[in-house]
Amino acid sequence: MGKSNVVDWGPERLRMSPWRGDPNIACLAPAGGRPLQASSLDAVVTELRERGYRSVLTAALTVNEQDTFLAAGFRVHEELHLLRHDLDAVPTLSSVRLRRGRRSDVRAVLDVDNLAFDRFWRFDSLGLADARCATPTSRFRVAEHQVPVAGYAVCGRAATTGYLQRLAVHPSLQGRGIGSSLVVDALRWSRRRGARSVMVNTQSDNSRALVLYERLGFVRELQGLAVLELNLQWP
Numbered sequence: 001m002g003k004s005n006v007v008d009w010g011p012e013r014l015r016m017s018p019w020r021g022d023p024n025i026a027c028l029a030p031a032g033g034r035p036l037q038a039s040s041l042d043a044v045v046t047e048l049r050e051r052g053y054r055s056v057l058t059a060a061l062t063v064n065e066q067d068t069f070l071a072a073g074f075r076v077h078e079e080l081h082l083l084r085h086d087l088d089a090v091p092t093l094s095s096v097r098l099r100r101g102r103r104s105d106v107r108a109v110l111d112v113d114n115l116a117f118d119r120f121w122r123f124d125s126l127g128l129a130d131a132r133c134a135t136p137t138s139r140f141r142v143a144e145h146q147v148p149v150a151g152y153a154v155c156g157r158a159a160t161t162g163y164l165q166r167l168a169v170h171p172s173l174q175g176r177g178i179g180s181s182l183v184v185d186a187l188r189w190s191r192r193r194g195a196r197s198v199m200v201n202t203q204s205d206n207s208r209a210l211v212l213y214e215r216l217g218f219v220r221e222l223q224g225l226a227v228l229e230l231n232l233q234w235p
């Protein structure tokens, strides 16, 4: 399982990788916790063009992070809702059996992921590895229900914030409480580990996930996130 390139660009840190394994599309994610300088972004874009990429997509960026990219000609590709749970009242766990995700589960996990998500959002092994490494500590849980991997979640914690990085349930096993159980597990783990809140984002048209998150106590933030893109074939 590979990981994306982490590149130090002057004082800034970036993760660069092919988008879902597509050698024509680069994925760019600020990784240093500070907004990218315009000059650094220009240099990165030039480098990606020279490497033969045809376009660049960003990770989901906050409004502050978006500024430099928009000024450099990036356009909004998709808007996302950002939701927060303050961990004051965490629902109790249901009876769905959850267990630690193992290396031997990765193939089945990716199968579930690919069935649950649209082509654009599907994870490959690199995407899954990145989600698991995005925070200093993380948790990878799978739900067993009729099959060894009926659904899975990746969550993580950095300082006092938990992040629900990924959640998917096999389409033929949805509506049975598996997704809710995985979310509740992530909330409880985050709280045990000292998090004060948990963040999650989801596509603005994903009403099923939105209803689920809000039912479990997440509240939508006023400002969402966006995935931006730049076509590198235009001069």
Ligand SMILES: CC(C)(COP(=O)(O)OP(=O)(O)OC[C@H]1O[C@@H](n2cnc3c(N)ncnc32)[C@H](O)[C@@H]1OP(=O)(O)O)[C@@H](O)C(=O)NCCC(=O)NCCS
Binding pocket: 116, 117, 167, 168, 169, 170, 173, 174, 175, 176, 177, 178, 179, 180, 181, 201, 202, 203, 206, 208, 209, 211, 212
């Ligand atoms: C979003 C997703 C994870 C939800 O998983 P799920 O297992 O269907 O979730 P749950 O069963 O816990 O809850 C979904 C519904 O089932 C209902 N439900 C919960 N427990 C139930 C049970 N024991 N029996 C029957 N229905 C139940 C819930 O009331 C809920 O109803 P809703 O239609 O009002 O939302 C799943 O639809 C999915 O994988 N979607 C594609 C990927 C995705 O969007 N991931 C999240 C992106 S951030």
